[in-house]
Amino acid sequence: xxxxxxxxxxxxxxxxxxxxxxxxxxxxxxxxxxxxxxxxxxxxxxxxxxxxxxxxxxxxxxxxxxxxxxxxxxxxxxxxxxxxxxxxxxxxxxxxxxxxxxxxxxxxxxxxxxxxxxxxxxxxxxxxxxxxxxxxxxxxxxxxxxxxxxxxxxxxxxxxxxxxxxxxxxxxxxxxxxxxxxxxxxxxxxxxxxxxxxxxxxxxxxxxxxxxxxxxxxxxxxxxxxxxxxxxxxxxxxxxxxxxxxxxxxxxxxxxxxxxxxxxxxxxxxxxxxxxxxxxxxxxxxxxxxxxxxxxxxxxxxxxxxxxxxxxxxxxxxxxxxxxxxxxxxxxxxxxxxxxxxxx
Numbered sequence: 001x002x003x004x005x006x007x008x009x010x011x012x013x014x015x016x017x018x019x020x021x022x023x024x025x026x027x028x029x030x031x032x033x034x035x036x037x038x039x040x041x042x043x044x045x046x047x048x049x050x051x052x053x054x055x056x057x058x059x060x061x062x063x064x065x066x067x068x069x070x071x072x073x074x075x076x077x078x079x080x081x082x083x084x085x086x087x088x089x090x091x092x093x094x095x096x097x098x099x100x101x102x103x104x105x106x107x108x109x110x111x112x113x114x115x116x117x118x119x120x121x122x123x124x125x126x127x128x129x130x131x132x133x134x135x136x137x138x139x140x141x142x143x144x145x146x147x148x149x150x151x152x153x154x155x156x157x158x159x160x161x162x163x164x165x166x167x168x169x170x171x172x173x174x175x176x177x178x179x180x181x182x183x184x185x186x187x188x189x190x191x192x193x194x195x196x197x198x199x200x201x202x203x204x205x206x207x208x209x210x211x212x213x214x215x216x217x218x219x220x221x222x223x224x225x226x227x228x229x230x231x232x233x234x235x236x237x238x239x240x241x242x243x244x245x246x247x248x249x250x251x252x253x254x255x256x257x258x259x260x261x262x263x264x265x266x267x268x269x270x271x272x273x274x275x276x277x278x279x280x281x282x283x284x285x286x287x288x289x290x291x292x293x294x295x296x297x298x299x300x301x302x303x304x305x306x307x308x309x310x311x312x313x314x315x316x317x318x319x320x321x322x323x324x325x326x327x328x329x330x331x332x333x334x335x336x337x338x339x340x341x342x343x344x
Contacts, residue, residue, distance in 0.1 A: 046085075061160045071094050100185050148164070240264040259272070276288045
């Protein structure tokens with residue numbers, strides 16, 4: 001979690017809505033103060049936390065983004081942290097692409113100063129024409145009942161500024177594929193609280209890294225137990241990447257199977273695994289983790305010949321439950337067992 005407090009710009013100012021304006025990147029630095037979209041809009045603030053929005057339109061300075069021609073839909077959820085907003089978008093592009101992105105928006109020094117926009121994680125399923133945005137200036141504004149998000153020098157607009165507009169939406173349970181993408185997204189963000197929030201109150205995690213005295217996978221029942229496992233696991237590495245390889249519905253209602261590849265800086269090569277989910281009502285009731293291959297060959301990756309992850313790193317992949325300590329749990333590649341795909 002970021003340690004700084006929200007600046008005072010998060011206080012809403014009163015204004016009357018006017019006609020929307022096109023983006024203007026003529027002064028595109030973080031200190032810019034002359035931005036045409038400020039007229040008739042007001043600064044966004046922490047009151048946006050917990051709100052849901054649906055995509056209305058997008059515009060570049062010189063017209064509609066080319067991506068819109070492929071068929072585009074987006075749902076947006078906003079959460080707050082100590083330094084700003086996290087914008088969670090679920091996109092559908094064309095027929096074969098779904099994507100979930102977490103973008104952190106940090107406000108400027110005052111209500112009219114530009115924000116800093118930084119992509120935290122991205123989960124892609126299928127062939128997607130989208131690309132990661134570099135850190136850049138932007139803005140988050142309210143115009144009447146609509147939300148406007150600006151990103152300067154956007155890849156969507158061939159380097160010009162992008163504006164996306166959203167209308168309020170009612171909160172609704174996440175669909176199974178959306179729930180799974182959020183699970184992977186928050187795993188890549190190393191956010192145990194956000195992961196745990198996806199579980200039902202009585203939800204459970206079954207993982208193979210801590211073994212019972214009978215040499216069986218360990219089961220963690222209830223949100224608090226699930227949270228503690230993810231907290232200890234994710235604290236052990238500065239970054240990790242879990243990439244969804246395949247996601248498919250199981251044979252029983254609510255059953256889903258997700259195959260993935262995992263990598264972190266302790267490993268010389270990725271390994272492969274699988275999560276089996278039981279989902280209902282937009283919540284995770286149970287997930288179990290399996291390791292399906294100790295090593296995945298990746299083109300262009302300089303791996304150590306004859307060694308496999310995690311053995312090549314000297315890590316111990318399995319601990320006996322009675323001897324497990326927080327330090328041992330953190331050393332476990334369990335942090336990778338459900339990793340995600342920061343490889344976009």
